[in-house]
Amino acid sequence: MTSDKPAADRLSRDQLFELFYFLKLNRGLEEKLSNLYRQGKVVGGLYRSLGQEACSIGSSYALERGDIFTPLIRNLGAILVRGGSPHDIFCQYMAKADSPSRGRDLNVHFGWLSPEGSMPSVISMLGDMIPILTGAVMAERMNGRRTVALTWIGDGGTSTGAFHEGLNLACVQKAPLVLIVENNGWAYSTPTSKQTANPRFVDRAKAYGCFGEQVDGNDVLAVYDATRAAVQRARQGQGPTLIEAMTMRMKGHAEHDDMKYVPQEQIDQWARRDPIALFEKFLLSNGVAPENLQAIATRVDEELVSELASAEASPMPEANSAMTDIYLGSTAEDATPEIVRNFRNGGRR
Amino acid sequence: MTSDKPAADRLSRDQLFELFYFLKLNRGLEEKLSNLYRQGKVVGGLYRSLGQEACSIGSSYALERGDIFTPLIRNLGAILVRGGSPHDIFCQYMAKADSPSRGRDLNVHFGWLSPEGSMPSVISMLGDMIPILTGAVMAERMNGRRTVALTWIGDGGTSTGAFHEGLNLACVQKAPLVLIVENNGWAYSTPTSKQTANPRFVDRAKAYGCFGEQVDGNDVLAVYDATRAAVQRARQGQGPTLIEAMTMRMKGHAEHDDMKYVPQEQIDQWARRDPIALFEKFLLSNGVAPENLQAIATRVDEELVSELASAEASPMPEANSAMTDIYLGSTAEDATPEIVRNFRNGGRR
């Protein structure tokens, strides 16, 4: 395969349908989560990626078997592409016993390690996954594997020291890392103008000495092409790529945020560039029959209904079930003071 | 004054002599410190700036009354330019009671705050002074003062998260900060090739959206010119400048380091570009009489002799004299346990 051939030509019809499926699944899943949130079934906050789905789907779709990725809060779609189930995500958001973290941690804060491909769990502190995934692929390289790692960072997250230390180390190490700077113009309520004096994040690539590319983050094929090229370079030992994906967060930072701080024009303008509508238009104008897309949409709905049902059926965790795994094989000591325990047992000094 | 006029023409004869004086004073002071070190009179390590003096002298000479600066370990020369005395530095290195830190901290770890110009004390953690000085000049600006801050960072120090968070914040704030990246090719034993994949640190300026310039760090007038232009821009509200000064560390990281890891050719090549020899050559070729320079050298020697004498005469601090100033006006409690105190006083329970 050559990476200059555009995705539209290179991807099979089924692959294009698969991309469409994941886009719909990502959005449909989040819409269901919004309903759950309104019903008070989501424990804690809900963070949407509405309008940014292509950044997660197009990029993760370019990974191959065995590759590593860590999603941030708005990359829930990538989890689906890489084999995570809506059921798991529903369970995470509802803090259920059947959630991958068994209710210990929230939303996308879970992970897995597998020869098929791994998802080291993210933590909240932005930027931290960049040095961690750099170490991950350094380890893979030491073991003779050509594994590539993919992760994302927001425009806001680029301001962290961890972003800098991690990306600089990755570049020095020529680590097979692909970093997508998801530039949606806002960090919570903070516009990019207050985040950096140079809003062209792709310019950071030159400073660090790695490849850089800016893409339309709402064009799933453009994101796929850029990521695929970066993944190939990384696998060939050419080091990291920073891809700046231009997009827009079409909901508040979280459901509670009405984003009054965003100018209406900006929202209207981006509303015309919805990544799913754009891709649907592309497919239709390339001879795909509406029925095919309708069929995919229906399949997504059906799947989500059953996945949600099983998730809702899951119990909440047992109260005392989060005392294990502090150290390997260890269980945290019951914090009840000794004399209280004796007291219970009717014992005295 | 216009800043395009090169220093050579702009600076008065006396100013050129002053630059020469400070260069000689910087080097002479360090040579005396080396002697003290060999005599075992320096407490702890000694860090030379041999070959890099122009980076400290040329830059700090461009500051004006009221400006702020923080030297790193190799910017001892800047302390002299800004009014610090050799006596104070001798005392710091010998851990004397008369040292500005009263023996509490070492080498250039001291400071002062004054309307004449301030030197907030550095700490060892590299990069930390960049956000701190950014806040300092933000405060000055809030108070209607056009104060400029100058500090330095090594090629190695640029890899720290604090460098990134600080410079990015300074750029967003258009803070009047001048940052000299003193690129001497080595961070202790680590060559720049292991520090970054793009050794042109000046390229960072564009990434952050500030002014950037690369200068010959061994040409005191070039360093002065670049810094002066940066200081003027900063004072006019045009924000930070990153100046990459190309130089070479002609001694080990510290006196104990034989720098076997440095290729001899690199040393030989830079030996031909000694900043003081170059400037002396420049002055002589511009009609300065050797006697003038000799007179300056003699004056430097005399001053250092008397400053050292008074420093050596200083006592060591009183053992219990570092218990104050934990909080304003507070004295740390004598750590002796109560029952030991009672015991001393012959007291029992």
Next chain:
Amino acid sequence: MATLTYLEAIREAMDQEMSRDRRVFILGEDVGAYGGAFRVTAGFLEKFGPERVIDTPISETGLIGAAIGASLFGMRPIAELQFIDFIACGFNQIVNYAAKSRFRWGGGVPIVIRGPSGAGVHGGPFHSQSPESYFMNVPGLKIVVPATPTDAKGLMLAAIRDPDPVLFLEHKYLYRRLKEEVPEGDYITPIGEARIAREGEDVSIITYGAMVHSSMEAAEIVAQEGLSVEILDLRTLLPMDRPRILETVKKTGRVLIVHEATKTGGPGGEIAALIAEHAFLHLDAPVVRVAPPDTPVPYSPPLEEFFLPNAAKIAEAIRAVTEY
């Protein structure tokens, strides 16, 4: 006196000081247009302008460093952390610069670092932390932990006016759940002074923050059983109010230490050590710590409830200690 929530009391204190003293300004993530993730600074941008209410990049090291620098040059910065958990990202600036500066070279660092701390809102391991233990061994730093709206205001005024760095831990569970009459105007709660939250004879509970309220509930429960509990609300963790701690210990001879930080290595250790050294002969029972088990703060409600101390668990400990 106006009735204010814990959150409103913090807001009022900052508002008052910013109105009174132009050296005071706020910087942090989303503190401006948005008024902070918890809206503590709502309205400040409009009232004080963008120069004094500064939205920073996502840079805890950067913004805490900038606060330090500004404080050296005459300002009184308040640095907000969106959640206190992110203090780990600015840790070095706090322990190595702010706390040591005055001692090393005389540069006082009058800053306030504040943010939402504590659990009970299902925030998970990274939005529920009690970070005080990281800082208990850091000379030069002050740590305050208000439990009531009145002390939230009084301690905030004291913290802003304090000449040294103050870590101000706001308990997010209390933000909107607590409401009380709060003294208007210049009301100060001195840093370093604990408060008797409830007088009693049989047992002393030494606690702070949200656990003060769980302890009060527990005291009510056991009061029915004829037990008289004294509750000391520390209010400040550094420097600790040793005299008042020893006073209540000597009065009752029985001590519970209650905190939300996990048990091992938590602030309870320092309190127990003070008592061990200075009140040994006055103890009639072992000093007992009621605190969460040594795990991260779990997310799911049943797990978090099991993790946190509450009135029932504290009441049981009171009974055990009194019957000892």
Next chain:
Amino acid sequence: MATLTYLEAIREAMDQEMSRDRRVFILGEDVGAYGGAFRVTAGFLEKFGPERVIDTPISETGLIGAAIGASLFGMRPIAELQFIDFIACGFNQIVNYAAKSRFRWGGGVPIVIRGPSGAGVHGGPFHSQSPESYFMNVPGLKIVVPATPTDAKGLMLAAIRDPDPVLFLEHKYLYRRLKEEVPEGDYITPIGEARIAREGEDVSIITYGAMVHSSMEAAEIVAQEGLSVEILDLRTLLPMDRPRILETVKKTGRVLIVHEATKTGGPGGEIAALIAEHAFLHLDAPVVRVAPPDTPVPYSPPLEEFFLPNAAKIAEAIRAVTEY
């Protein structure tokens, strides 16, 4: 058995493990060509090559993060900090990722973070720190503090093989001052087990690191006076060896806790709290902490000497506690 210094013992342990287990590698600043600021890894680059002895940029967050990531994918990284003081710059990765990872999602993080710790060499406030207290309240982390060459080797082997993150605090004052016969080959000091460094009857000293040796000297001094001192070298601070602590306390009934971390908020608090809760009835005297005053570590020799505990200060405390 070869006679090794404390530093050589650490080197031998790492060398052995790297020779035995190809998953083990080292990363840090100047660990390669230079062999580390203290030459602990001298010769490693030549022996194991640049892929397993990695000079990193000056990035504590970066290098600790990379170690974490590598450990998740089967490696056993050893991250060297040039001075332990710089751990504050990588703090977040340790407390928020490494320590919580297994609990949150099952990802074990078998890394060793090591570096020169402690005072006594006139390093000043930033090259003399004892950082253990920052981490005593961090579930998931282990902290080891070898006092002898034998334990330096034994604990390093144990730390490298441990499935969880271990903070390995090397005392720089002991690096070249201590020499002893060290068992060859596969010698393990189990993490979590304290050691009786000296048997005695009258007083127990609970201590660790360099203070073990000051305590031994003190014990010799008071032995002349007929006092019999037992010394417990903790060796591990997290998890703490509670049984052995309580055993010696119950044996002598008199306890000194000695550490180099400053007094308030230091590890002594946790020890005192354990004793208070579990050995209350066995105490014949107050539990006493001998530790430095609450200041940064001062630089000038007379100041630093005044700051640090030493044999004379400890001996005086022993007398006071025994005569109580």
